[in-house]
Amino acid sequence: MDFASILGILIFIGAMAVGVGNSEGYNLSLPTVDEISIFFQFSSFFIVIIGSSGACLLRCQLSEYFLMFVTFAKIFRHKVDKPTDLIDQMVELATIARKDGMIALESQEINNRMLGKGVRALVDGNDARFIRSSLQRDTLITANRHESARGVLQSLGEIAPAMGMIGTLIGLVKLLINLEEDPGGIGPAMSTALLTTLYGAILANGFCLPMVQKLENYAKQEEANNEMIIEGVVFIQGGGNPRLLEDLLSSYLSPKVNKKRQAAASS
Numbered sequence: 001m002d003f004a005s006i007l008g009i010l011i012f013i014g015a016m017a018v019g020v021g022n023s024e025g026y027n028l029s030l031p032t033v034d035e036i037s038i039f040f041q042f043s044s045f046f047i048v049i050i051g052s053s054g055a056c057l058l059r060c061q062l063s064e065y066f067l068m069f070v071t072f073a074k075i076f077r078h079k080v081d082k083p084t085d086l087i088d089q090m091v092e093l094a095t096i097a098r099k100d101g102m103i104a105l106e107s108q109e110i111n112n113r114m115l116g117k118g119v120r121a122l123v124d125g126n127d128a129r130f131i132r133s134s135l136q137r138d139t140l141i142t143a144n145r146h147e148s149a150r151g152v153l154q155s156l157g158e159i160a161p162a163m164g165m166i167g168t169l170i171g172l173v174k175l176l177i178n179l180e181e182d183p184g185g186i187g188p189a190m191s192t193a194l195l196t197t198l199y200g201a202i203l204a205n206g207f208c209l210p211m212v213q214k215l216e217n218y219a220k221q222e223e224a225n226n227e228m229i230i231e232g233v234v235f236i237q238g239g240g241n242p243r244l245l246e247d248l249l250s251s252y253l254s255p256k257v258n259k260k261r262q263a264a265a266s267s
Helices: 003-020 033-037 042-059 062-077 083-100 102-107 113-123 128-177 183-237 242-252 255-266
Strands: none
Touching: 003 033, 003 062, 003 183, 042 062, 042 128, 042 183, 062 128, 062 183, 083 102, 083 113, 083 183, 083 242, 083 255, 102 113, 113 128, 113 183, 128 183, 183 242
16 A cells, blocks of 8 residues: 555645635635535536546547556555565575575465566576566566556646646636626636636646656666566576675665665674
8 A cells, every 4th residue: 555645645635625715814724515615517527527538538549548547546555565575585585496496486475476477487497598588578568568557647637737728718708608698607607617727737737647657656666676586586597696696686776775784684
């Protein structure tokens, strides 16, 4: 569970709520039901949400569009393995393989999908060249799939403000047409026009674009982990010393983390 994403959404919603119910001066207060209700307009919501979805479908395939919702859920429940945990596990696997042979790795419990695939390749007796190419191909395919899902979310974030502007223009046209017949309707028409812009801005800058950045960060972390796993598995296949493996993989860690690991090992 990614608590940072949940906390970010709660803070964003809280800031919007305080802004809606803000009283004079520094006396901040939560909005009343009446204050909240004026910010809900079905036609504006329909233009931004449904209109943005329709325009987004013109950019991508239907399967890619629905994959976006799977990716959206991934933001809250996705967990990237710590590189230090992966290094410790691969050093342990290297020790077992050197002592008891590759077949002994078959009984080991491995949660990381990429590392599990690499270990199965070791147990099957594949050579280093095959293992490296297979894992690199898997990494590339996974990265392309994730990039496709992020692209749909990115498109939605780019389209939403434009749809908000379209809704604003629709509201202004209606306002000008009915200006002489119903001068009192200027307020509701103007509110519809402005709310579509507000909805578009919130959807894009409050949700879609920050989530795209979060997914990109996840992808970079996973790519770095996968690269480290490939090097570790190939090293194990060569029967190298587990201590040398730890030194090799420590280059993937930040100097600060390496310093902590060295201090913990010496204590």
